Amino acid sequence: MPDQNGEKTQDATPHRRQKAREEGQVAKSQDLASAVLLVGGMLALLYLGGRVVDFFIRHMQRQLGGEAWLGADSAFAVAYFHATAWELAKVLLPILGVVFGLALGVNLAQIGFLFLPQRVAPDITRIDPLKGLKRIFSASGAVRLGLGIIKIMIIAIVAAWSLYDKRAAVLAMVELSIPQIAANLMNLLLWTAVNIGIVLVILALIDYAFQRWKHEQDIKMTNEEVRDEMRNLQGDPQIIARRRAVQRQLVLNRLSSAVPKADVVVTNPTELAVAIQYDMEKMAAPIVVAKGAGIVARRIRELALKSGIPIVERKPLARTLYKEVELNHPIPNELYAAVAELLAYVYQLQGKPMPKPPGASAA
Numbered sequence: 001m002p003d004q005n006g007e008k009t010q011d012a013t014p015h016r017r018q019k020a021r022e023e024g025q026v027a028k029s030q031d032l033a034s035a036v037l038l039v040g041g042m043l044a045l046l047y048l049g050g051r052v053v054d055f056f057i058r059h060m061q062r063q064l065g066g067e068a069w070l071g072a073d074s075a076f077a078v079a080y081f082h083a084t085a086w087e088l089a090k091v092l093l094p095i096l097g098v099v100f101g102l103a104l105g106v107n108l109a110q111i112g113f114l115f116l117p118q119r120v121a122p123d124i125t126r127i128d129p130l131k132g133l134k135r136i137f138s139a140s141g142a143v144r145l146g147l148g149i150i151k152i153m154i155i156a157i158v159a160a161w162s163l164y165d166k167r168a169a170v171l172a173m174v175e176l177s178i179p180q181i182a183a184n185l186m187n188l189l190l191w192t193a194v195n196i197g198i199v200l201v202i203l204a205l206i207d208y209a210f211q212r213w214k215h216e217q218d219i220k221m222t223n224e225e226v227r228d229e230m231r232n233l234q235g236d237p238q239i240i241a242r243r244r245a246v247q248r249q250l251v252l253n254r255l256s257s258a259v260p261k262a263d264v265v266v267t268n269p270t271e272l273a274v275a276i277q278y279d280m281e282k283m284a285a286p287i288v289v290a291k292g293a294g295i296v297a298r299r300i301r302e303l304a305l306k307s308g309i310p311i312v313e314r315k316p317l318a319r320t321l322y323k324e325v326e327l328n329h330p331i332p333n334e335l336y337a338a339v340a341e342l343l344a345y346v347y348q349l350q351g352k353p354m355p356k357p358p359g360a361s362a363a
Contacts, residue, residue, distance in 0.1 A: 008220035015229060020219050026111045027215035032204035033106045039197035040102040044095045046190050051091040059084065110208070151203060158199050162192040251292075252299060258289045259303040264346045265311045268318040273297035273311075275304070276321075276331075278343055285330040286339050291322050310346045317342070 012020070020026070163170075166188055173181045221229070259265070262275035263286075272293050278286035290300055304311050317338050325331055331339050 008217075008222055008225075010221045010223060010226050012216070012219040012221055013226065013229060016219055016221055016225075021114065024114070025215070025219065026114065027208070027212040028107075028110050029204055029208035029211050031200070031207045032110065033103065035197055035200035035204040036102055036106045037099060039194060039201060041095075041099050042190055042194045042197055044098040046187075046194070048091075048095050048098075049190075052095070055087060055091045059087075147207075151200075154199060154203070155196050158196050159192055162195045163188075251296060255290050255292075255296070255299055255303060259300055259309070260307040262289050262304070262309055264342060265300060265304040265309055266314050266318045266321060266342065267297070267301065267311055268315050268322075269313040271297060272318045272322045273300040273304075274318055274321040274325075275300055275309075276339065276343075278339075283330070285336070286343065287328055287330050288321060288325045289328065291325075291327065293322070310349060312342060312346065314338075314342065 169184065169188070173184055176184065259275050262277045264276050266274045266276065273291065273296075274288055275290040276286050277283075277289045292300055301311060303309075317335070320335065321331065325335075
């Protein structure tokens with residue numbers, strides 16, 4: 001039996017998932033974050049890196065040419081440093097902002113917002129060399145090594161294909177000037193890196209799907225764990241069943257004393273039952289002495305038949321009384337006419353004097 005062997009055959013409960021998340025056990029692919037950052041960073045350099053290159057060209061021209069700083073002092077040096085840092089920040093911050101936004105977005109997309117201060121607390125066991133060696137030479141470590149070798153081979157193939165595809169452009173560079181050769185080589189290398197990044201993103205998506213599957217397998221529960229969780233969260237099932245049985249018996253006992261006092265039982269006809277009592281001398285309006293659905297409704301009808309109380313089918317009235325009127329409460333004003341008509345019909349069948357309309361003043 002799976003339960004006897006402790007096999008995890010049950011899907012994780014919401015409580016188990018939340019507990020695993022609080023412990024930092026989530027489905028996450030580090031390769032996906034790295035691949036997205038690589039592609040995003042390369043694209044940012046392609047479209048925004050020209051400003052960085054222009055800045056360094058201008059800066060070198062100012063440093064190697066122009067007027068000499070014969071009268072420079074510490075105040076001038078500090079001011080010049082601040083000006084240079086500000087100019088550099090204006091060209092670097094957009095690229096860094098793109099990288100930071102991608103890093104934040106890809107991690108939020110995988111695991112959402114998760115704050116775990118205990119994960120960054122100092123833990124001496126994390127630097128245990130024996131545990132580190134066990135992780136390296138474990139089966140999972142061997143699998144990661146094999147996957148890493150496969151990724152390197154794929155990256156090498158993509159890089160070789162990208163360079164081979166641009167072989168004509170590379171051979172034509174012999175006729176260009178040195179600055180043009182440098183610009184073309186930089187563009188070639190960046191686009192090669194983008195192609196590699198796209199392949200890495202595809203591989204990372206596969207890895208993320210595998211991590212999600214592995215996470216689901218890791219947090220699965222045995223039948224015993226499910227029972228223990230239900231017992232801890234809701235209490236012992238036997239005690240719960242006994243408590244429900246006692247509550248059901250109390251309801252039935254109350255019905256046994258309340259239903260015989262009623263004047264009429266309104267039904268839906270089998271789903272709902274509402275018992276109404278009206279004493280012209282003691283009550284200003286009829287009251288609901290019992291109501292129920294399903295098993296309780298069936299019990300009300302049985303007690304009514306046993307006590308000789310008329311049972312009348314009024315579907316809309318039964319539904320309204322069941323939803324809107326609490327036990328031992330008078331009926332609302334808008335239902336006076338319908339209940340008065342019902343009581344008049346019942347009294348006429350029984351040959352009793354007609355009751356006064358609910359809420360009517362004494363003559």
